[in-house]
Amino acid sequence: MALLTRLSPAALRLLALLAVLALVLIFFSTQIEGYLNGRLFNRISSSVAIMALIATGQTLVILTRNIDLSVGSVVGFSAFATGSLISNHPDLNPLILLLYAAAVGTGFGMLNGVLVAYARIPSIIVTLASMALFRSALVEYSNAKSITSESLPAWLTDFPNMPVFSLGAMEFRAGFTASLVVVLIVHFALTRLRPARQFFAVGSNPEAAEMAGIDAHRTIFAAFALSGLMAGLAGFMFLARFGNITVVAGLGFELKSVASSVVGGVNIFGGSGSVIGAFLGAILVDLLETSLVRWAVVSEFWREAVLGALILLAVTTDTLFSRRLAALGARKSKESAK
């Protein structure tokens, strides 16, 4: 109990998530031969590299009490547009290509942001519509062609697998390391920088935030623009990792990113959560999927059913736990008032 009171609920939530991750690893290491090795880390880190970026953007949006269902379409568009730019201009500077992917994503995100923050249309409607719109823009733009990895320069397809440093058997590759750096930067900003704290303020109480002089519209707009930016960068990573891009690239990423955030303890009603949580959530989701595929006891087709149960479990424990905590806090403040 002493530990319970000393640590903040958010820190406890992260510890719980880490504990679950450890339990999953221990469980499957007893079930699958040669499970805990460098290959497992590589497999999961390269797919988490993409989802972590999207989940980070999604978390920023959810913090402000909104949701962004268009991220999957933005990832697809960004991957395709970036791929077609580099195949038409193979000598392009890598930095310009990265900026292009970022700009494409930010552009789409700003469009969502204007409609949600300034035209005041509920985000679920805006992004439901823009998910379809961005996807049809991609279909138009692609002109029934697809990007193939042969048309991409070697530096791009090699980038995600380039080793940066190793910790024991764990080899940190460039793609994953880059994503990790982005997540840490956003985390630092959210916990330490005043402008980024506004995401929490607007999400936990929009009216109070307005009274405190925070421009709630601008904050929500920024959240969507950043979510677009993250999805744009994720599109770049998607292109680099897979090379072959069709019009269905990134389909379904919107729900997976919401799932990662929610499993990571981000409150769907806004105002609380962390990008580190969403990052760990993305890892847990991916770890379970990868492990279930290799587990001989059940068919690999169980992975979606298990994922659904996991989300339900995470939200249920979060809600019940935070209610218990709130009740505890109320009792305490009553006692101190006496």
Place this chain on the structure above:
Amino acid sequence: MTRLYSWEGLLFATFVIIFAFNAAFTPDFLGLSNQINLFQLSIEKIILALVMTFIIINAEIDLSVGSMMGLSACAFGYLYQIGTPAPAAIAICLTAGVLGGFLNGWFIARLGLPSLVVTLATLIGFRGLARVMLEDRGIGDFPEWFNALGQKGLIGPLPFALLAFALLFALLYVLLERSGFGRKTYVIGSNRDVADFAGIDTARHKIVLFTLSGLTSAFAGLLFAARVGAVRGDVGSGFELDVITIVLLGGVSIFGGKGTLVGTLLSILIVLNLRNGMGLMNITGHIQTGVIGLLLIASVVIPRIKFATSRGSKPEATS
């Protein structure tokens, strides 16, 4: 109320324009078989839209309808393949729908979890169970009478599914507009706390609605199996978004408390005719969905412009 009437008037005018356009430019459009086909091709979605209207008026959302459809269709295929007689398999599938819907409702109403998250989890979970049963196989060769129910006319040229849609619309219309249950749906949707204080068992009401949604989704899954004559793990995948789009376009507020089944019906007519017309003009499915998306945004923006002066500023929030 004037706003509602004018919104439905606008929808009706839109429908008339699209309908006239289709009729003028496509020779076979007005034929009875094309008109029936128009409904038949999207029959599952439009049936789901009717119950989704109740859910959204109640200020909730059900993202799991497409997956429940898939679960029911796959369960039917699986049970039939292992030798269960078709009527028993149908009964089991419908029961699964009731249980799945109840599960959603219980988590949402009794534990107070947001429906967006609960049904997102069951969207993934129900789909997972469907895949566990069929893995990557497809199952067909259902009994003759079962396929005929989905493909042939039952009364004259009218197929069973279309009659079921009409009957369900009539029943739900009476339920929403003329019964206490319907009034409660609106009251809980516009202010749950007030409804609680007024002595309404809001939790039970929500559970009933989600159970109804699960049952209807299971029914829609069976209709799909009969209409197509075969099932796969991805039956109904992505339907939830189309269904929600139809309901919102029909003027049902995402914040709950507002909307009508007539609005949903008009929206169904608009979407079906628009897709049919675009299909005849060789516009692909993805672009069609994009146009519907534009319409969805327009459906929220247009009334705002018209009524901007009478509306105060409201803080942003989503369900």
